[in-house]
Amino acid sequence: MATSLPRLTDDRLAALMQAYHDAVRAKRLRSMAFVCIVIGLMFLSGWVAQVDLFKLVANFGNFFSYFDRIMTFDSGPVAGQRVWTDPAEWFWGLRKWLILLADTILIGYLGTALGAIGAFLLCFSAAANLMPNPWLRSGVKRLFEFCRTVPEIVFALIFIIAFGLGPIPGVLAIALHTMGALGKLFAEVVENIDMKSVEGSVSTGASFSQTVRFAVLPQVLSNFASYTLLRFEINVRGASVMGFVGAGGIGQDLIEAIRKFYYADVSALLLLIILTVTVIDLGTERLRHALISREERP
Amino acid sequence: MKASSQGIGSDLPALKARYPEHFAASWTKRAAVVGVVTVLSGLFLFGFWRLDFSLDRILSGIGKLGTLVLLMLPPNPGSWAKFFTFIHALAETVAIAFLGTLLAALVAFPIGLVAARNTTVNRLVQFASRRLLDGIRGIDTLIWALLWINVVGLGPFAGVLAIMTSDIGTFGKLFSEAIEAADRKPVEGIISTGGTRLHQIRFGILPQVFPVIAGQVLYFFESNTRSGTIIGIVGAGGIGLHLAEQIRTLEWQAVSFLVLLILVMVAVIDALSARLRRAIIGRSQQPPM
Structure with missing residues (x-):
């Protein structure tokens, strides 16, 4: 049963090997050059960013000891014990924190909803296949670009001065940034639609809004919803740090706990945030898969 | 042209009877859509109320924002x-x-x-x-x-x-x-x-x-x-x-x-x-x- 394949003679094999090496040499040289450039850039940026490996190595213990400290009670009758030995003491502020967490989710939700509405209203004007006027189109595109380039925290810092402290600047900052990010994605979806149904409805004398309603929307709606859900998850995470600058949500308590060294609170709040974000991540992923499979059904 | 459109027009009730799903969505589908939209917009309104949105705060904020934008022009690093x-x-x-x-x-x-x-x-x-x-x-x-x-x-x-x-x-x-x-x-x-x-x-x-x-x-x-x-x-x-x-x-x-x-x-x-x-x-x- 065992068959042995005939082996090439050594001289013929050598010729083949030579040809192979010649073929890959140029490619290998190019890869080496590329790697050298990347390493050079790495050193350059390491110098600019003041990378200090000695400091990192010397203080690396701090990273783990920080986790050690936030996992230990530091005051009261339970001082010195691990936090999970007394969950009631660990999560002493659960009621307050859950309310703040709900507020954070609401900030994320309102920001996503407002941003998605804005993006929805503007994206058809930014799509090359629907908007014949190039000035308006590139104007809307530049607007989207501006909104998604400026980080939401920066918008929040500016809005706080205009609207005062609280969740309103947080919501508006997230909404503006979301409008930029979603607007670009929405416009790309619209640019990829099948134009036949658009031509069909134009041929029956439909107006612009009727064309969008009956020819474009059915093709793009599930993609829009999917992107919006993805954004919602990102925005809840973003809303969790809005409080760092005073724009509402749970971030306010978190940064206070970090700055004032309330170690057990830091771990409790981080755990709550991670749990919330994970749950929302899993939930939206399910919904998105359902939406996409509905799209693919004939 | 006129005859053919009349032809379709007269066929319309028959077509509707034969393919009802193409003329109106079934009521369960509609109810689902209406339900989702109601819940989402309810949450939306609740959010506005819960996070203390008020019309005059928004309006005065937008006014201030306009002033800030005017103050930003022209961009200038200072020195x-x-x-x-x-x-x-x-x-x-x-x-x-x-x-x-x-x-x-x-x-x-x-x-x-x-x-x-x-x-x-x-x-x-x-x-x-x-x-x-x-x-x-x-x-x-x-x-x-x-x-x-x-x-x-x-x-x-x-x-x-x-x-x-x-x-x-x-x-x-x-x-x-x-x-x-x-x-x-x-x-x-x-x-x-x-x-x-x-x-x-x-x-x-x-x-x-x-x-x-x-x-x-x-x-x-x-x-x-x-x-x-x-x-x-x-x-x-x-x-x-x-x-x-x-x-x-x-x-x-x-x-x-x-x-x-x-x-x-x-x-x-x-x-x-x-x-x-x-x-x-x-x-x-x-x-x-």
Whole structure:
């Protein structure tokens, strides 16, 4: 049963090997050059960013000891014990924190909803296949670009001065940034639609809004919803740090706990945030898969 | 023309009777849509009420915002000394983003291999690495920056480490998904020639996933130059520190100048990485020799 394949003679094999090496040499040289450039850039940026490996190595213990400290009670009758030995003491502020967490989710939700509405209203004007006027189109595109380039925290810092402290600047900052990010994605979806149904409805004398309603929307709606859900998850995470600058949500308590060294609170709040974000991540992923499979059904 | 349209018109009731689903959605479908929309908009209104939105606060805020925008014009750094400080901070931001993204990719690649179903060591390791990546991703970059400041002190190095850690989570997930989506046939070919497990990964999977991964790394470099602008707000280096400072001290012309600088930087990096990406993807699409 065992068959042995005939082996090439050594001289013929050598010729083949030579040809192979010649073929890959140029490619290998190019890869080496590329790697050298990347390493050079790495050193350059390491110098600019003041990378200090000695400091990192010397203080690396701090990273783990920080986790050690936030996992230990530091005051009261339970001082010195691990936090999970007394969950009631660990999560002493659960009621307050859950309310703040709900507020954070609401900030994320309102920001996503407002941003998605804005993006929805503007994206058809930014799509090359629907908007014949190039000035308006590139104007809307530049607007989207501006909104998604400026980080939401920066918008929040500016809005706080205009609207005062609280969740309103947080919501508006997230909404503006979301409008930029979603607007670009929405416009790309619209640019990829099948134009036949658009031509069909134009041929029956439909107006612009009727064309969008009956020819474009059915093709793009599930993609829009999917992107919006993805954004919602990102925005809840973003809303969790809005409080760092005073724009509402749970971030306010978190940064206070970090700055004032309330170690057990830091771990409790981080755990709550991670749990919330994970749950929302899993939930939206399910919904998105359902939406996409509905799209693919004939 | 008239006759035919009349013909359809007279057929309409018959057509409606035959294909009711094309003329009106079934009421269960409608009820579902109405229900979802009601719940979502209810939550929307509740959110406005709960977060203290009020019309006069919004209106007066928009009025103030208009004044601020007028104060921002024209963009002006203030002095040449400030200008050079800003440029240096901008370079710092780019360096933070570059180094953070690259280091994250280097660390995330082995984790991604272990977290992918087809290249992992065993199921337990795969599950554990997946959860680890999820946990890392759950924490925002700003929070990581605060943690790293504890270790290496204030400055851009903390920013590099923060971007690195938060991106390890995302990269690990994306890489493992790319590896799982790789075609199995080249791997089978290598198994048939007697290649070891490492050979399978090196010659069967890597050539397939490398362009995908390179594209993702470039994309994240772009997005990190954007998010790199904010970690300065908590003291982790880069232009964010100056931006927050100028906003707090109400130097509006410097603020708009900084925003303009960021816009230009992001546009330049977008253009560069788009070219690079085209080069990488183009090379992989060349017919194999």
